[in-house]
Amino acid sequence: MGPRRWIESWPVLRQFTDGDRTGRGAAAKSRVSESLTPRTSGADKVVKSICPYCAVGCAQNVYVKDGEVTHIEGDPDSPVSRGRLCPKGSASLQLTTGPAREDRVLYRRPYGTEWESLDLDTAMDMIADRVLDAREHGWQSEVDGLVTNRTLGFAHLGGATLDNEENYLLKKLYTALGAVQIENQARI
The missing domain is CATH 2.20.25.90 (ADC-like domains)
Structure with a gap:
């Protein structure tokens, strides 16, 4: 590459000679940048x-x-x-x-002293079984002659990282299950 061609390849010179005064168009491109592909181009x-x-x-x-x-x-x-x-x-x-991502649950049985590793499906089944059991054993159809159709067998405390839509859906879920003690960390 001769000296003249080398000077003409300078981005600042191209910025003023090509009419690209902001330097965001052709003046900012090089042979290397023209051959690059976006990281996201291979996504399905x-x-x-x-x-x-x-x-x-x-x-x-x-x-x-x-x-x-x-x-x-x-x-x-x-x-x-x-x-x-x-x-x-x-x-x-x-x-x-990430390599630090957990895909298993640590569980300690009641009165146990050691943690054991469970897969997520087993943990979710255990949670569902316990919610249904607590609902069944704590169900109150009526209190003092008034129809309540509720359970005091479990409660829910939501986190501040949830958005309004997630909190709305959780409130609907727990209300449908009969829970009345539903609160969010952001209000406490």
């Missing part, structure tokens, strides 16, 4: 999601290839975050693919 599909870290509800685009999450970025269509994510939201890919 994009799934819309919400960042799980706080109650702001920043929208995310989750890129999936062969059933595996490959990349997560902010959703530019979101009126809440407009495509931006905080450092924690930007690192949320680690929640799904």
Whole structure:
């Protein structure tokens, strides 16, 4: 490459000679940048999601290839975050693919001293069985002659990381199960 061609390849010179005064078009491109492909170009599909870290509800685009999450970025269509994510939201890919991700549950039996590892399906079945058992044993059809149709056998305390829609659905679920003690951490 001769000296003249080398000088003409400078982005600043191209910025002024090509009419790209802001330097965001052709002036910012190079042979290397022209050969790059986006990290998300190989994805089979994009799934819309919400960042799980706080109650702001920043929208995310989750890129999936062969059933595996490959990349997560902010959703530019979101009126809440407009495509931006905080450092924690930007690192949320680690929640799904990171080596520290837990896919088993530690369980200690009543009066036990040791923890044992259970798979998620077994743990979910145990929770469902206990909820139904507590509902059945704590059911009150009426109290002092008034129809109540409720259970005092379990309660729910929600977390502040849930958005309004999740809290709404949880309230509906626990109300349908007959629970009356439903509260959220954000109100306490």
